[in-house]
Every structure is written in C-alpha cells, then in structure tokens.
Amino acid sequence: MRALRTLVLAAVVLSGLSVTPTAAQAAPAVRYVDCAATAAGDGSPAAPLNSLAAVNALTLAPGDQVLLRRGSTCTGELAPVGAGSAAAPVLIGAYGAGTARPVIDAHGAANAVLLRNFPHVTVQDLELTAPGDNTQRRRGVYVLATDAGTVPGVTLQRLSIHDVRGLMPSTVTPFFHGNGKYADATGAIVVEAGGSVTPTAFAGTRILDNEIRSVDRQGIYTWSNWCRRPALATFWNSLCSGNWLASTGLEIRGNRLTDVGGDGIVVKGNTGALVERNRLAGFNVRSGSPNAGMWTANSDGSVFQFNETSGGRTTSDGMAYDVDHSTSGTVFQYNLSHDNEGGFFLLCPYDKPTVDFTIRYNVSINDKARGFQVCSGPLTGGKIYNNTIEVGAGISTALVTESTSAALDVSFRNNVVRKEGAGTVSWTLSDPAFTVDHNAFRNVAAYAGATNTVTAAPGLAAPQVRDPKGVELLTGYPLLGAGAVIADNGGRDFFGNPVPAAAAPNIGAYQGAGVGTPVSISRFDTDALGAAPAGWVSTGPVTTVADPAGDLGRSVRLDPGASTVTAFTASGDLRVSARVRAGQSGGAPFGLHLLDQAGTPVAQVSLAASGRVAWTTGTGGWLEDGPAYRAGEWQLLELVLHPAAGTYDVRFDGVTVVTGAASGPSAGPAAKVRAQVAGTGSFTLDEVIIGPAG
CATH class of the missing domain: 2.60.120.200 (Jelly Rolls)
Structure with missing residues (x-):
C-alpha cells in the first residue's frame, strides 16, 4: 500500500503540482478492482484486486479511491473500512471503457454494499442487486451507524439498484406489518442510526440520481433508534429506545423508483430533510400491508417538492404522500400525484398532534379512494391550499375522510376539485375546526360548512391529462384572482409563477395569467x-x-x-x-x-x-x-x-x-x-x- 501511495505521489510531482507530504500524511491511493481477473493483484491497473474480500481487508484513508471495472461482476458484500474527510472523501466508483456499470451481486449476502460507521464517503456508478426469496434481509446499500456519534458526508449517487428481494409482511410468518421496516429494514437504500450507548446521527447524507427498480420492501428508507421525545407517538416507544437526536442535512434528489414492494421514500428521525425531483411509479405492489409513496414520521421541517408519484396499489394506505405522526413543520409543495389506488394524501397523527404542516401547489390527477384521509388523533395548525385535484370518470372518492373524534385544526382554502363523468366526490367530515373556504368544487357533493365556494366550470386548460400544464387556467374563467390571500404563501406556484402577497391569488395550483385554449x-x-x-x-x-x-x-x-x-x-x-x-x-x-x-x-x-x-x-x-x-x-x-x-x-x-x-x-x-x-x-x-x- 505504501509503495502504491508513493507511485501516486510521484505521478503528481511529475505533473508539475507542488506537494509536500509529511510523515503523518501519505498521498491518497487508488485501488483498481476487476473481479473477472484470474489472479489477485496489488490493486494497480495492471494487477487489479479480484475480489470484494480483498477490498474489505483494506483500511481506506481520506482521498482514497476504490474503482471497479465497468462490465465486470463481483459477488458478495462490499463492506469497506475506513474514513474520509470533508476535504477528501473516500470514493468508491467505476473505471474502464463504456457506460456499463460494474455489478455487485450480493449472492446470498444481506447487502450488496454495507457502509458501517464510515464518514465522508461517496459511492457512485455501480449496479447493485441482492436477490432472494423474500424471507431474509436484503439491501442494495445499507448505511449503518451504531454508537458512533455524528457520521457526516455519506453520498450515494448514480447507482442502479434492482432485484433486491428482502422480507415483507406478505412473505414471512407470523404476519407483522413492520416486517422489512423500522430497525434493520430491507430495500434498495436503507440509512439507519442505531446503537444504545453513544447517541448517533448522520449529517449531510445525500442520495442523488439513483435508479431503483423491483425492490422489496422499501425504496429509500431512513430510521433512527434515537427517537424518544415528548412529541413521539406512544406506540413507537416499543420500536426505539434512545433519546432524541435528529440526523440533519439529508437530501434525496433526482431518484427514479419503479416497482417497489412497499414504501417509496420515507424520512424518519431527521430535521430539515429535503426530498425533491424524484419520480416514483409503482409502490405497495407486493407488501400486503400499509405503505405509502413518499412520507415522513418523527421528523421536523421536512420539505417534499417537485416529485411525481403514481401507481400506488391497494387501499391499504396506497396514497401518494403522507404527513405522518410526530412531525412538525412538514411542507409538501409542487408535487404531482396520479393514478394511486389509495388516493392523494394521508394525515396520520395517532395520539400526539401532527403540527404545522403545509400542503400547497400540488396536482392530483385520478387518485382514487381518498383525497385526504385523517387517521385517529389531532391535527394542529394544518394548511391545505392552492392544490388542484381532478377525479376522472368511474372514480368515486372521499375528498376528506375524518376517522377521529380529536380536533382537526386545519384550513382548506383556494383548492380546485373537479369531477368528470360517472362516480362521486363525497365528504366524511364533521369537525367545525376543519375550515373549508374559497374553494372551487365542480360536480362535488356540497359540504355544509364550506364558505365562498365557486361551483362554475373552473376553466382548466386540458382536463384529465397528466401533463401538469393541463391545470393552467383559461382566460375568462372565474378562478383567476378569486382566491383568499394567504400569509407566507411560498412566493411561487407549481410552475414558478409568482404568487401575490397582498392581492387575491388564483384558486388552484396555477397562479399565472389566463392562457389560450388548446386547438x-x-x-x-x-x-x-x-x-x-x-x-x-x-x-x-x-x-x-x-x-x-x-x-x-x-x-x-x-x-x-x-x-x-x-x-x-x-x-x-x-x-x-x-x-x-x-x-x-x-x-x-x-x-x-x-x-x-x-x-x-x-x-x-x-x-x-x-x-x-x-x-x-x-x-x-x-x-x-x-x-x-x-x-x-x-x-x-x-x-x-x-x-x-x-x-x-x-x-x-x-x-x-x-x-x-x-x-x-x-x-x-x-x-x-x-x-x-x-x-x-x-x-x-x-x-x-x-x-x-x-
């Protein structure tokens, strides 16, 4: 290893760069891995390592790289040891000609990649699979920290993860709804802060531009054992034991997920997470238990924006989005939802109130069973405004389903709900604290508590299409400038148009001027x-x-x-x-x-x-x-x-x-x-x- 570092340093010096190593500072090393090579080498380009076991035996230092050959396949679990630094993270990626990613097939191991207590590391450009019979733990990437304090700087990007067949409630007995989630979850990417001695959390984790297909149970999932606080729903005390320590700086961006057995993207145990520009098509496909598309629980200040979610199966949840229990300050904005069997949104507080959530400038097309379902428990400071919801022919849905006697402090304003063709849009709501004002309801059952309702044709530019521009408003229709002024309205709409701070906005997700009629x-x-x-x-x-x-x-x-x-x-x-x-x-x-x-x-x-x-x-x-x-x-x-x-x-x-x-x-x-x-x-x-x- 020291010889290889010396070779790298010599190359840098010959290139004209000025480097002054110290006794405690060696030049970063690059190890090449080709699992198709017949002989085990020293990690050089001419004599690459030829097994994951050889990589796992190394101790990686800041700036080190482990590069797997494109077109090759390694079997087993990649479980590197070491640490990078903020200035010089460890890089695990690909080398060689072509665009095919190197493949890691877990081949019976629980994980294709395991990052345990590994700060400042980037894993990118790999193809990962963990086949199985859905009766054991299986994961594409398992990012695990136990009794480690704060673990910063983990990045997972441009990975292709598929055919991860972890256990689910539908595949093991006895039945338990939590099989494959909570601690030791299964799925494509699982990030877990565990341990019981040293409070542990992640900082600055980034999950970017990955392609995830045919995985069980979870798509992208975070969990923490350091979850107990006064706001926690009581039933979770049996699932985690540590006092509250939130992970921070989580970014989940630009990922594409298809054919997910259970939940799509789940944020738990975080403060200030950002989930944006992801696409999820097909979730809750095989789990046989409640799962939603993108959601958060026991987290504060989560923002979900510019996402698209479709193809949710069953009405065992099956909604596109969910503001779940033990959360505050959650924002869902600028998202598209369509063709989900369970519906559009779940609001699920349990015995502690879900607090100060905002759902705005989202578009729902042909979501089915429910618009907004409220589980048992109270909601406090909820705001649902300027969303556009279209319900197609043959669909009957409950726009708001109240499943609790607890107080629902929610404002429902400036929303468009348009029904087309056969079927109904109904209400199961009686709580006067749930205010309904300045909405446009077309072919929707009247709600006795509603005020300032517009029932005329809303003038959507192209009704019932999944292209979001279909919900723009035509010139001359009554929703333009007909909404109620809302403080702290986010400043922009689904399309980037500004939202007026003092003048009356449009009703619905579109805030621009009226548009021309399509030909x-x-x-x-x-x-x-x-x-x-x-x-x-x-x-x-x-x-x-x-x-x-x-x-x-x-x-x-x-x-x-x-x-x-x-x-x-x-x-x-x-x-x-x-x-x-x-x-x-x-x-x-x-x-x-x-x-x-x-x-x-x-x-x-x-x-x-x-x-x-x-x-x-x-x-x-x-x-x-x-x-x-x-x-x-x-x-x-x-x-x-x-x-x-x-x-x-x-x-x-x-x-x-x-x-x-x-x-x-x-x-x-x-x-x-x-x-x-x-x-x-x-x-x-x-x-x-x-x-x-x-």
Missing part, C-alpha cells in the same frame, strides 16, 4: 379498444389499448411501420406535447413530427434507435445528443415551434434538450402532427395536446 386535445379514452383513434388518419398497426401502466383511460399503440396523423389550424408560437412509452430502450425510432399542409416536415423530434432523444436541423440532418429514454415508463415529450424565428425547442421529461433548433425543411405553417414508428419495436402514445405556447 386539439387527444386523450383516446373514448376510442374503441382495438380500433384506430378517432380524429387521426392511421396507416399500419395503430390500435387503441388500455393504458399499459394501469392508469385510468386508454392509449394508442404504434407497432413497426405505424403512422397516425391529425390536422389542426393554429397560428403563432405553438406547443405540442405527448406522453410516450417505449416498449424497448433502442432499435426502433419513434417520431413526433410537425408537418405543413402538404406533409413536409416543419420540425421533427425522435426517440431514436440509439436510445436517445434526437432532433433535426433545418436541412433534415439528425442530431442525437439528447438524454436517454427509458423503456416501460411514461415520459413527456414537448415540441415548441417559433414560426417567426424559424426555430423550435424540445423538452423531454421536464429537461430542456435543445432551444433554437432550425425548423424545416418546410417554413410552414404547421398544419399536422404525425406520430410514427420504424424498425422492429413498439411505442404507446397518449394525451397529445396542441395549443398556444406560453
């Missing part, structure tokens, strides 16, 4: 299954199908050689958006094209055979520098045309791909939208909106 909205929900969509001219295999994600409504499937075109009339800047779901991650391009009346392209964007988003220049050449698209997930594709400038912009899944691309070869005007598939794959199309850009 065309194609939802396909009334088209016959197996038939081509009405209003479109189709050639090849174009068929209406049930939504492949199980969401409410129907979609259109395009198989190889399929093309479908719809005509429109519009002028000025134009926005076309569509939800697209790829049946594969490459090999079969999908095109969304704006055409002139003669069928010549004005602007073109593609989910290309390369697996990336592509677009054309004015001369028709293709550029494929866009982000990768994913198979088996709905993703939003947007094209904005600027005819006067001769340019267009492309956004994909909320990320700007290109601005100012040259349109052409036709100068327009655009008169048609075409969707088509070449190659050997298939794509599904839904919710095509054509309207003014703004």
Whole structure:
C-alpha cells in the first residue's frame, strides 16, 4: 500500500503540482478492482484486486479511491473500512471503457454494499442487486451507524439498484406489518442510526440520481433508534429506545423508483430533510400491508417538492404522500400525484398532534379512494391550499375522510376539485375546526360548512391529462384572482409563477395569467379498444389499448411501420406535447413530427434507435445528443415551434434538450402532427395536446 501511495505521489510531482507530504500524511491511493481477473493483484491497473474480500481487508484513508471495472461482476458484500474527510472523501466508483456499470451481486449476502460507521464517503456508478426469496434481509446499500456519534458526508449517487428481494409482511410468518421496516429494514437504500450507548446521527447524507427498480420492501428508507421525545407517538416507544437526536442535512434528489414492494421514500428521525425531483411509479405492489409513496414520521421541517408519484396499489394506505405522526413543520409543495389506488394524501397523527404542516401547489390527477384521509388523533395548525385535484370518470372518492373524534385544526382554502363523468366526490367530515373556504368544487357533493365556494366550470386548460400544464387556467374563467390571500404563501406556484402577497391569488395550483385554449386535445379514452383513434388518419398497426401502466383511460399503440396523423389550424408560437412509452430502450425510432399542409416536415423530434432523444436541423440532418429514454415508463415529450424565428425547442421529461433548433425543411405553417414508428419495436402514445405556447 505504501509503495502504491508513493507511485501516486510521484505521478503528481511529475505533473508539475507542488506537494509536500509529511510523515503523518501519505498521498491518497487508488485501488483498481476487476473481479473477472484470474489472479489477485496489488490493486494497480495492471494487477487489479479480484475480489470484494480483498477490498474489505483494506483500511481506506481520506482521498482514497476504490474503482471497479465497468462490465465486470463481483459477488458478495462490499463492506469497506475506513474514513474520509470533508476535504477528501473516500470514493468508491467505476473505471474502464463504456457506460456499463460494474455489478455487485450480493449472492446470498444481506447487502450488496454495507457502509458501517464510515464518514465522508461517496459511492457512485455501480449496479447493485441482492436477490432472494423474500424471507431474509436484503439491501442494495445499507448505511449503518451504531454508537458512533455524528457520521457526516455519506453520498450515494448514480447507482442502479434492482432485484433486491428482502422480507415483507406478505412473505414471512407470523404476519407483522413492520416486517422489512423500522430497525434493520430491507430495500434498495436503507440509512439507519442505531446503537444504545453513544447517541448517533448522520449529517449531510445525500442520495442523488439513483435508479431503483423491483425492490422489496422499501425504496429509500431512513430510521433512527434515537427517537424518544415528548412529541413521539406512544406506540413507537416499543420500536426505539434512545433519546432524541435528529440526523440533519439529508437530501434525496433526482431518484427514479419503479416497482417497489412497499414504501417509496420515507424520512424518519431527521430535521430539515429535503426530498425533491424524484419520480416514483409503482409502490405497495407486493407488501400486503400499509405503505405509502413518499412520507415522513418523527421528523421536523421536512420539505417534499417537485416529485411525481403514481401507481400506488391497494387501499391499504396506497396514497401518494403522507404527513405522518410526530412531525412538525412538514411542507409538501409542487408535487404531482396520479393514478394511486389509495388516493392523494394521508394525515396520520395517532395520539400526539401532527403540527404545522403545509400542503400547497400540488396536482392530483385520478387518485382514487381518498383525497385526504385523517387517521385517529389531532391535527394542529394544518394548511391545505392552492392544490388542484381532478377525479376522472368511474372514480368515486372521499375528498376528506375524518376517522377521529380529536380536533382537526386545519384550513382548506383556494383548492380546485373537479369531477368528470360517472362516480362521486363525497365528504366524511364533521369537525367545525376543519375550515373549508374559497374553494372551487365542480360536480362535488356540497359540504355544509364550506364558505365562498365557486361551483362554475373552473376553466382548466386540458382536463384529465397528466401533463401538469393541463391545470393552467383559461382566460375568462372565474378562478383567476378569486382566491383568499394567504400569509407566507411560498412566493411561487407549481410552475414558478409568482404568487401575490397582498392581492387575491388564483384558486388552484396555477397562479399565472389566463392562457389560450388548446386547438386539439387527444386523450383516446373514448376510442374503441382495438380500433384506430378517432380524429387521426392511421396507416399500419395503430390500435387503441388500455393504458399499459394501469392508469385510468386508454392509449394508442404504434407497432413497426405505424403512422397516425391529425390536422389542426393554429397560428403563432405553438406547443405540442405527448406522453410516450417505449416498449424497448433502442432499435426502433419513434417520431413526433410537425408537418405543413402538404406533409413536409416543419420540425421533427425522435426517440431514436440509439436510445436517445434526437432532433433535426433545418436541412433534415439528425442530431442525437439528447438524454436517454427509458423503456416501460411514461415520459413527456414537448415540441415548441417559433414560426417567426424559424426555430423550435424540445423538452423531454421536464429537461430542456435543445432551444433554437432550425425548423424545416418546410417554413410552414404547421398544419399536422404525425406520430410514427420504424424498425422492429413498439411505442404507446397518449394525451397529445396542441395549443398556444406560453
């Protein structure tokens, strides 16, 4: 090890950098690991280590790196020992050509990666799996601190974690609802502060940009044994024993989770956690017990924002979001929720009040059983305002379900609730402390305690679509400037528009000026299954199908050689958006094209055979520098045309791909939208909106 450090130092000196080592300070070491190598080496590039056991035998120091070869697979548990520093964290990552991540297959071990009492460490760019039969503990990454004081600076980023098969209530006997959560939880990423002697907590933990798929029980989960305080719900005293010490600085950002057996993202034992820009599609899939999408318990000051949650299964909870017990100052804002069987929100205080929570500027589309369910126990200082809730055909939901005789000190103001088609929106609420004021209820059962209610059509721009821009308000409708002024209103809405501090705001999640009416909205929900969509001219295999994600409504499937075109009339800047779901991650391009009346392209964007988003220049050449698209997930594709400038912009899944691309070869005007598939794959199309850009 000392020889390797000397080699690294020599390389630094030869590069011209000035380094003066001391006797107590050695140069950081880089160890290379290739588990496909036949012989155990010294960790150099020419002679890499070839087992996780060899890595686990090292003692890592600040600035050290452990790099696993891309394309290789290691089996067992990576359990490094050591510590980094704030200035020089230990790095565990990847090396080598290509983009494939190195794989760690736990292969019967409990964890693919175990970080025990390890401060200042970054783990990144690995693929982790922990298969099993769901009867034992299994985790992708287990960040564990026991009797360690404060453990700072753990970062987990750009990991792919899948097929983690930990125990759940549905898979072990006797049945216990807590199997796989609380202490020693199972799932993709578990962060736990344990021990019983030295109070222990984490500081500055970051969980960023990871892809999590098919895991049991939890997606991302935090827990602390240092939880006892006066605000704690009584039943948790049997689950944890240490006096309160909160972890701080937790950030959970940019993660994508699909097919989670139990809970999606759970924050417990923290102060000031930030959970933002995560996407969760499919949770509570296999657990057989209560689970929610994203939620917090026994934490203060948690902020959940800019997240999307869908596909919650069952009504055993099954809600997108939850403000649970022993919390204060929780904020849920700017989140999207859709197609969750359990509903939109759970509020669950138990025997101690949940205090000072805020739910604002969120959007709910076709969440089912419940809008807001209140468990037993009191709520104090709750504020629910400026949310937009749409309930589709065939859904009956209880907007507020009161399951307690305790006082519910909650203000419900400036919200839009719109019901469409068959089914009902009802109330199970009698507490006069739960005030309902300045809301817009369309086709919603009247609530006797409501005041200043608007019942006219709300004027949503594109009702019942999952594109959030559908809840913008049309010019001339009554919700513009019709809300009540709310102090400390957050300053901005779902879309980034400012919220007035003194003037009356809009009702609902949108606070901008009125927008123009779309010229065309194609939802396909009334088209016959197996038939081509009405209003479109189709050639090849174009068929209406049930939504492949199980969401409410129907979609259109395009198989190889399929093309479908719809005509429109519009002028000025134009926005076309569509939800697209790829049946594969490459090999079969999908095109969304704006055409002139003669069928010549004005602007073109593609989910290309390369697996990336592509677009054309004015001369028709293709550029494929866009982000990768994913198979088996709905993703939003947007094209904005600027005819006067001769340019267009492309956004994909909320990320700007290109601005100012040259349109052409036709100068327009655009008169048609075409969707088509070449190659050997298939794509599904839904919710095509054509309207003014703004």
